[in-house]
Amino acid sequence: MKTLGRIWWIILLLFIVLYPPTLGGMSAYKSGIMIFVGIYIILAVSLDLLMGFAGQISVGHAAFFAIGAYVSGILTVKYGASPLVALIAGMALSGAVAWAVGRPLLALKEYYLAMATLALNEIIVTLIIGLQWLTGGASGLRDVPSFSVPGFSFDNHVHYYYLVWAMVLLVVASSLALVRSPFGRTLVAIHSDETAAKTFGIDCAAYKVRVYVFSAMYASLAGSLFAHYMGFLAPDDFGVLTSINILVMLYLGGIGTIWGPALGAVFLKLLPEFTYQFQDYELLLNGVILIVVLVFMPGGLFGILKSVAERVNARGSG
Amino acid sequence: MSEDILKVVDVTKSFEGVHALVDVRFGVTRGHVKALIGPNGAGKTTLLNVINGLLDPDRGHVYFRGHDVIGMAANEISLLGLSRTFQLIRLFTVNNATVLDNVMVGAHKMLKPTISSALFFRASTARQEKAVREKAMEALAFVGLEEERDTPPGTLSFGNQRLVELARSLMAEPELLLLDEPASGLNDAEVERFIELLAAIRQKGITILLVEHNMKLVMNISDEIVVLDFGKRLAEGDPAAICTDPAVIEAYLGAECGLEGGEG
Amino acid sequence: MSELSTLVQFFFSGLTSGSVYALIAVSLVIVYKVSLLICFAQGEFFVIGALTMVTLTSKGLPMPLAFVLSVLISTVIGALVERILIRPIRNSSVGNLIVMTIAISLALRGSALLVWGKESHILQPFSAGKPLHVLGATLQPQVLWIIGITVVVLFVIWFFFERTTLGVAMRACAENRLGASLMGISTQKAALLSWAWGSGIGALAGMAVAPLLFMQYSSGLMPMVKGFIAMSIGGLASIAGAVVAGYLLGIVEAYTIGLISSQFADTIVFTLLIIVLIFKPSGLFGATRSREV
Numbered sequence: 071m072k073t074l075g076r077i078w079w080i081i082l083l084l085f086i087v088l089y090p091p092t093l094g095g096m097s098a099y100k101s102g103i104m105i106f107v108g109i110y111i112i113l114a115v116s117l118d119l120l121m122g123f124a125g126q127i128s129v130g131h132a133a134f135f136a137i138g139a140y141v142s143g144i145l146t147v148k149y150g151a152s153p154l155v156a157l158i159a160g161m162a163l164s165g166a167v168a169w170a171v172g173r174p175l176l177a178l179k180e181y182y183l184a185m186a187t188l189a190l191n192e193i194i195v196t197l198i199i200g201l202q203w204l205t206g207g208a209s210g211l212r213d214v215p216s217f218s219v220p221g222f223s224f225d226n227h228v229h230y231y232y233l234v235w236a237m238v239l240l241v242v243a244s245s246l247a248l249v250r251s252p253f254g255r256t257l258v259a260i261h262s263d264e265t266a267a268k269t270f271g272i273d274c275a276a277y278k279v280r281v282y283v284f285s286a287m288y289a290s291l292a293g294s295l296f297a298h299y300m301g302f303l304a305p306d307d308f309g310v311l312t313s314i315n316i317l318v319m320l321y322l323g324g325i326g327t328i329w330g331p332a333l334g335a336v337f338l339k340l341l342p343e344f345t346y347q348f349q350d351y352e353l354l355l356n357g358v359i360l361i362v363v364l365v366f367m368p369g370g371l372f373g374i375l376k377s378v379a380e381r382v383n384a385r386g387s388g
Numbered sequence: 389m390s391e392d393i394l395k396v397v398d399v400t401k402s403f404e405g406v407h408a409l410v411d412v413r414f415g416v417t418r419g420h421v422k423a424l425i426g427p428n429g430a431g432k433t434t435l436l437n438v439i440n441g442l443l444d445p446d447r448g449h450v451y452f453r454g455h456d457v458i459g460m461a462a463n464e465i466s467l468l469g470l471s472r473t474f475q476l477i478r479l480f481t482v483n484n485a486t487v488l489d490n491v492m493v494g495a496h497k498m499l500k501p502t503i504s505s506a507l508f509f510r511a512s513t514a515r516q517e518k519a520v521r522e523k524a525m526e527a528l529a530f531v532g533l534e535e536e537r538d539t540p541p542g543t544l545s546f547g548n549q550r551l552v553e554l555a556r557s558l559m560a561e562p563e564l565l566l567l568d569e570p571a572s573g574l575n576d577a578e579v580e581r582f583i584e585l586l587a588a589i590r591q592k593g594i595t596i597l598l599v600e601h602n603m604k605l606v607m608n609i610s611d612e613i614v615v616l617d618f619g620k621r622l623a624e625g626d627p628a629a630i631c632t633d634p635a636v637i638e639a640y641l642g643a644e645c646g647l648e649g650g651e652g
Numbered sequence: 653m654s655e656l657s658t659l660v661q662f663f664f665s666g667l668t669s670g671s672v673y674a675l676i677a678v679s680l681v682i683v684y685k686v687s688l689l690i691c692f693a694q695g696e697f698f699v700i701g702a703l704t705m706v707t708l709t710s711k712g713l714p715m716p717l718a719f720v721l722s723v724l725i726s727t728v729i730g731a732l733v734e735r736i737l738i739r740p741i742r743n744s745s746v747g748n749l750i751v752m753t754i755a756i757s758l759a760l761r762g763s764a765l766l767v768w769g770k771e772s773h774i775l776q777p778f779s780a781g782k783p784l785h786v787l788g789a790t791l792q793p794q795v796l797w798i799i800g801i802t803v804v805v806l807f808v809i810w811f812f813f814e815r816t817t818l819g820v821a822m823r824a825c826a827e828n829r830l831g832a833s834l835m836g837i838s839t840q841k842a843a844l845l846s847w848a849w850g851s852g853i854g855a856l857a858g859m860a861v862a863p864l865l866f867m868q869y870s871s872g873l874m875p876m877v878k879g880f881i882a883m884s885i886g887g888l889a890s891i892a893g894a895v896v897a898g899y900l901l902g903i904v905e906a907y908t909i910g911l912i913s914s915q916f917a918d919t920i921v922f923t924l925l926i927i928v929l930i931f932k933p934s935g936l937f938g939a940t941r942s943r944e945v
Binding site (some may be wrong): 122123125244247248251252253254255256258259261262263265266268269270271273274280281284296326328 | 440500505
Binding site for chain 3 (some may be wrong): 121125127129171174175177178180181182184185186188189190192193196197199200201202310311314317320321350351352353354355356357358360361364365368
């Protein structure tokens, strides 16, 4: 995988740091949008590791988003735990669930796997709705406090924006490091051809579970960040439709590139801002976008950007 | 005294009533090249799959370096020193994998990469990677494809793809190399090249079990031949004996094969 | 209500939902057998069929005409979807095909949202009439319609696939592509027809049950998933299995909701699916397949 030049990282960093003071990001609304974008970038990137690299389809990734959000919400609201502890607990629980169901689930192929991941998502959501005494059920969980670490509370939305984006950069950087490493190469082998991979000593099941756990923990992180931002959780935000939303971001941006899904998340989360009157069209638009990408631009937005960049480069050096 | 690195003992396998393998029994001497020949449907690939661990037989044993590998997972058997290529090319092509990436996967068992090594022990991982990359370049040089290292394997010619597969399987430093019809689809020049490469591999001390239809290749490189027909071992012996064996001629060869023979 | 009548009530409820699940499962099986695809968008035909009929009857069309037209419209949409969106990517990876059917379901659902809005719609029962009383339990006449339609559909399916040349050829397509083309049907035509069947049956299921439910644009996901659960339990490529499993699922679900817990009925059903997928992925009626290399 080609590396994005240093210059782009710097530009990205500058944009993130300068957004609040310069581009009006000081307002609760504007920083809020970017917090949402950041959370969904984490979700999309975590799913890309599983789907784009390890090749395991998941139509239920929101299950771990839910676990992170509700563990953070419940532990801080009902048990007064510190948000940091709750966040870590959420990641631990998500990882544990992924580890427990991972091996049998990921042994399934394609359609079966898709349905099993969907079922897992539904199980988590129905449990959330059913365990009303714990989760607030369908009416939701309220009064989730702001995120805080010992000594500092992130009440200010701008502060929280920086926290979230620090997390985003961590997630993106670590995911890139992972996919460029020998571990990443192993995932590509498994994705391409498990049978051949086995003949090189690759324990496919073990590697699939590992990336599943890793990806689940990142989704959980996104969930916790979501909980502390929203202050209120409703089970509707964590169902299969959300999982499918993440899937659309993945494909729109360009599956299997890490940067692509991040781009897809930005696009799909910012688009409603400009098409507010057409809110009802959002669902149809999502479907059409996905269809167009699948048929005409399988490399997604990132693929298009890359080919444009290559053409510019070729012309420059030619 | 050379011992058998591989011993196939009474391996039997049926698929829904079809007897794919029936009491197959033979050995492969360490350091030799043994060819497994026979008509299509004789069970040759099935046998490789059993040896490799991709398929469990109904009965029988396979001893590799003294271990009974029946029931072991394919990746575990590979760790014992077994590598294999496939009849249909199985190169890794997703996520823009290059030829070099493919060959580097061959070194998996040496690296056994983990998530923590990728994220935390960056320096030592980088050093390992460098060593693996150099070794992979050597393997590519061995098959003559160093220049194609950044190419996506799907765009290579058939013959070159087979060479990449060979390079990849050598990376694992196998003691026994299983080759499943490596010459199928190759032209004469490519077959010649392949013969040279196999001879060089043999010189390194690697044992080879080779499934092949191309009798020129078989005759030029094999120390022994075993013939399979309808899942049963029909004959076993040195090339001269096999070539003149009437049963083998009738079942498969069609005529006595000289050293210039073409396809069987 | 007495003990017995309660149990009977659950049974009727189970028969109702069981019929829906059986029909959807069968529609999924037909598409799968012929084109080796599992259509994620099946639930949308369920909704489109029902809501189309609601619209047509509200515009004054007599019910039988609205019925036939709704089935036809859904069938045509299904065929168009296959022709325009599925056929071009026929040879893509399975992952891509799965995502494509997901995309189609989004697009169809989004269209339904635009056409019918977020409100719930209710359809008139097919025949006016007071509820019947059986063993102390209430039986809506519409339930008889549902079961009747299911039986007729199953008979038509049986007749088509067993007794007509076209149907037999389509079945052959599933097993042997070359043989099928010798029998006079291209795999492309068979795939198209299978989608037409699938969307038609899905629509019928929706239309039959619409008078008993509040139907809205998003009502399709659950029936589709439950249909898939039935399909998985019954054996992916078995129509008979799908029917039996569909009714089994409906009845077990009804009793679970009634006797054990209505809150966790779905949790139990989905856990059941995962268990079936893990331990007997070929379903109760499917053959176990040997490992392929």
